[in-house]
Amino acid sequence: MSTRTKPEGKRPTRRAVVKGAAVTLGAAAFAKAVSPVAEFAEGLTVEQFLRRHYKELSEDDKREVLARIERDTEAEYGAACKVADPPPLPGVKFAYAINLSKCNGNGKCVEACHRENNHDRDTNQSYIRVLELEKGSMDLEKGNTTYDHAVPAEGKDYLPVQCQQCDAPPCTAVCPVEATWKEPDGIVVVDYDWCIGCRYCEAACPYHARRFNWKKPTIPADEVNPDQGLLSNRIRPQGVMEKCHFCLHRTREGRLPACAEACPTGARVFGNVADPASELRWILANKRVFVLKEELGTKPSFFYFFDD
Amino acid sequence: MAVLAGVPLAIGLSAWSGGGSVRADEVPAEAAAAGVRFPVRVNRPSGPPRVLVDTEGVPPGTTVACSTCHATRPPDRTNARTDDLDEFHQGLVVRHGDSTCLACHDPTDYDRLRRADGRPVAFEDVMDLCGQCHGPQRRDWRHGAHGGTTGYWDLTRGPRTRNHCVDCHDPHAPAFPRMRPTFKPIDRFLTPDAESHE
Numbered sequence: 001m002s003t004r005t006k007p008e009g010k011r012p013t014r015r016a017v018v019k020g021a022a023v024t025l026g027a028a029a030f031a032k033a034v035s036p037v038a039e040f041a042e043g044l045t046v047e048q049f050l051r052r053h054y055k056e057l058s059e060d061d062k063r064e065v066l067a068r069i070e071r072d073t074e075a076e077y078g079a080a081c082k083v084a085d086p087p088p089l090p091g092v093k094f095a096y097a098i099n100l101s102k103c104n105g106n107g108k109c110v111e112a113c114h115r116e117n118n119h120d121r122d123t124n125q126s127y128i129r130v131l132e133l134e135k136g137s138m139d140l141e142k143g144n145t146t147y148d149h150a151v152p153a154e155g156k157d158y159l160p161v162q163c164q165q166c167d168a169p170p171c172t173a174v175c176p177v178e179a180t181w182k183e184p185d186g187i188v189v190v191d192y193d194w195c196i197g198c199r200y201c202e203a204a205c206p207y208h209a210r211r212f213n214w215k216k217p218t219i220p221a222d223e224v225n226p227d228q229g230l231l232s233n234r235i236r237p238q239g240v241m242e243k244c245h246f247c248l249h250r251t252r253e254g255r256l257p258a259c260a261e262a263c264p265t266g267a268r269v270f271g272n273v274a275d276p277a278s279e280l281r282w283i284l285a286n287k288r289v290f291v292l293k294e295e296l297g298t299k300p301s302f303f304y305f306f307d308d
Numbered sequence: 309m310a311v312l313a314g315v316p317l318a319i320g321l322s323a324w325s326g327g328g329s330v331r332a333d334e335v336p337a338e339a340a341a342a343g344v345r346f347p348v349r350v351n352r353p354s355g356p357p358r359v360l361v362d363t364e365g366v367p368p369g370t371t372v373a374c375s376t377c378h379a380t381r382p383p384d385r386t387n388a389r390t391d392d393l394d395e396f397h398q399g400l401v402v403r404h405g406d407s408t409c410l411a412c413h414d415p416t417d418y419d420r421l422r423r424a425d426g427r428p429v430a431f432e433d434v435m436d437l438c439g440q441c442h443g444p445q446r447r448d449w450r451h452g453a454h455g456g457t458t459g460y461w462d463l464t465r466g467p468r469t470r471n472h473c474v475d476c477h478d479p480h481a482p483a484f485p486r487m488r489p490t491f492k493p494i495d496r497f498l499t500p501d502a503e504s505h506e
Contacts, residue, residue: 089462099453104487111491124494145493150486254465256458265484266456266471279452287453307448 065193069234076235079224083234086252088185094246094301095186095273096260097283098160101307102267105130105151105158112262113162116247117233118225120217127209127244128162128259140207140292162259163188163209163244164292164300171201171210180241186301187246189231195240202241206293210243246270273301346460346467351475356419356431374418383415402480405441412437412479438473449473 066083073081110126119125131143135155143159152158165186172180172188179194180201202210216238228234229249236242247257251270260268271278280303283289287305358371377396387393388408390400402409414422414429421429421437429437439446448454455476460466476484 102454104484105489106487107489107491110493114491122494124492126493129493148489148492150488152486251461254460254462256461261458263456264476264487266454266476268456269452271452271461282451283453286451305453307444307454 066230069228069230073224073228073235077219077224078221079219079226081224081226081228081234083228083230084249085230086249088183088187089252091274092185092272093274094165094251095271095280095303096165096246096257096301097269097280097289097303097305099265099267099269099307100157100159100304102265103130103158103160103263104265105132105147105153105156106264108262108264109160109259109268112258113244115223116225116250116258118217118219118228118235120213120215121220121223122215122218125211125217127211127242128160129208131159131161133157133159138290159304161207161209161292162302163205163246164207164298164302165244165246167299167301168297170204170206170296170298174200174204176200185252187248188243189245189248190241190243191231192234192236192240192242197239197241199241205243206296206298210241213238213240213242346463346465348463348468348470349459350435350470351472352432353434353472353474354432378418383410385410385415400480404480404482407441434474434479435472438477438479445473 062085066085069083070081073079073083107130110128110130113119113128114124114126117127119127129143129145131140131145132147132151132153133139133143133156135157138157138159140159140161143161147153147156165182165188167182167186169182169188172182175181176198177194177196179196180188180190182188197212199212202212213236217235219235224235225233227249229245232245232247232249247255247259251257256270260270269279269283271280273280273284275281283305284303287307289303289305291300291303356374358373359376361370361372385408388410390397390402393400410422411424412421414420417428419431421431421434423429423437423440435446435449445454449470455471455473457468457470459468461468473479
């Protein structure tokens with residue numbers, strides 16, 4: 001993990017943070033904040049609970065972590081899988097652009113994400129929400145995700161929203177245990193083994209892009225996607241946060257994210273914005289391009305554009 | 309959705325103020341860029357369409373080329389629109405601007421298409437036909453901003469596949485069809501209240 005550039009320095013132990021938070025929050029508030037984790041912790045061995053942050057592990061330790069997750073998944077879900085930990089690619093800065101003149105709200109991206117990323121089947125969980133909005137009102141606070149009619153509907157616009165992979169992410173700053181951080185290729189990741197489920201990051205995200213796992217995901221064995229990443233689509237335990245990770249188990253291997261491939265309208269464009277010859281750069285230079293809630297200064301790596 | 313264009317800026321969506329210096333005509337074709345090892349494959353029709361023959365005496369599923377009939381009959385320019393068809397091809401729906409049949413089909417050879425200046429276009433190269441009337445979309449397509457992509461964003465690691473115009477647009481009635489969303493989040497489960505209902 002030598003390529004990871006999480007800021008070094010004071011790295012609190014999980015124990016210390018848990019104590020510190022209790023002091024500032026008040027014991028009752030803290031108990032409430034961590035209650036899902038407390039339940040979850042019962043099933044864990046002491047070793048697992050106190051295990052150091054995986055980024056601090058030796059290569060051998062890491063191999064053991066990946067192997068353990070593969071074993072656990074096989075045992076709990078009856079599905080053999082391969083958990084990898086692909087590092088960020090040098091010289092690559094990922095970005096996304098969505099053509100809002102083309103998106104028609106059909107939701108195939110939402111479904112592709114659901115399947116690719118081993119989301120809970122009972123809740124149709126997905127990292128993507130597609131909002132239906134009054135035409136001309138790009139206010140994501142007023143959107144509706146549960147529309148159920150032929151699209152595009154008269155007088156409506158559609159706005160797909162997922163993690164904007166901000167360059168100034170408010171979510172990582174509030175994490176009391178540094179379980180979430182931004183990688184050099186621009187992807188904001190969550191360490192599911194380290195997250196305490198306090199949900200501060202969820203509250204801090206202006207795009208509502210972070211989700212809490214209220215329950216253990218249910219997925220039939222034959223639907224488990226076996227191609228898994230440690231920081232991406234491996235099956236998340238109950239009681240931790242999760243969010244879009246640009247399908248890093250695919251994109252760090254050079255492939256497109258599942259949602260991009262699934263889009264039937266061709267509205268989704270993904271790539272390396274550091275490459276001057278990329279499609280993204282052409283779009284940024286030649287289209288009317290927007291970011292959501294620009295005034296907040298979050299500097300998204302996620303763009304929206306129109307054809308004319 | 310094209311109507312969205314020109315809407316006044318609304319809350320929540322603000323102009324992106326950055327911007328590269330790359331201009332459309334300076335962008336090297338992806339295939340020519342340095343270090344590229346894998347191709348960009350473009351879907352294309354396998355060849356001219358054929359017509360199913362549904363008559364007694366021929367095995368079911370038999371098809372014939374367009375030229376089978378058209379080589380023996382002179383092109384009829386008065387057959388410009390579907391309403392003009394009374395002998396054959398009835399039921400064909402053509403809703404595509406004011407284009408007449410022979411604006412696209414080559415009257416000298418019905419197994420191919422034609423440009424406005426009369427130069428022939430093979431059915432496999434149908435995008436060149438579309439491109440002459442839809443320059444902006446053809447340009448956007450070339451830059452990946454229209455038409456979608458599957459495969460690898462990184463051509464040093466694997467190939468990429470591009471749809472072509474007729475994958476998504478029926479040349480006779482090109483309006484993109486309306487769709488029915490089939491997958492919906494179950495939002496109430498995303499809230500804390502859901503916990504108590506388990």
